[in-house]
Amino acid sequence: MPELTHIDDHGRVRMVDVTEKTPTQRTAVAQATVHMAAETVERILSGSISKGNVLETARIAGIMAAKKTADLIPLCHPLKLTHVQVDFFPDASGRVIRIESKARIIDQTGVEMEALTAAAVAALTLYDMCKAIDKAMTISDICLLEKTGGKSGLFSRPVDRP
Secondary structure, eight states, X not given: OOOOTTBOTTXXXXXXXXXXXXXXXXXXXXXXXXXXXXXXXXXXXXXXOTTOOHHHHHHHHHHHHHHTHHHHSTTOOOOOOSEEEEEEEEETTTTEEEEEEEEEEEESSOOXXXXXXXXXXXXXXXXHHHTTXXXXXXXXXXXXXXXXXXXXXXXXXXXXXX
8 A cells, every 4th residue: 555645754743845857748537426215306396496407517616626625635735627527317216316527727736626626616506495395315425436637547436446
């Protein structure tokens, strides 16, 4: 297992020094899944939630969250994002909406935390906008699906790993 990069030789927390790293194009894809009643999925898709357009509001929240990741997660580097995308994959029969976020940069460090933050906050926003009609919703499967670039290269989540 690789060494933890946020811990120094004395066990103290530190921000990783990326000064000498070469900027490269880096991408990350993350997801979150919101489980809910079939009626909730149908109401979201039909636009009959009283708080407004749930998916577009959650999309904006996810993009905004990606841009604020360094303010939310200790030791994350502030990054100049070049692209953030949040998409929704509803399945009324499965009673879920899967959220997928993508983030891209040309920088000295990875963009995984930005993609994960976008997916998580989009899911939380979806929950917030629908909790009045479905308090039993759950959020699960927040994970990194893929990342490219940097020293460690390509990562794709194995299909046999939940």
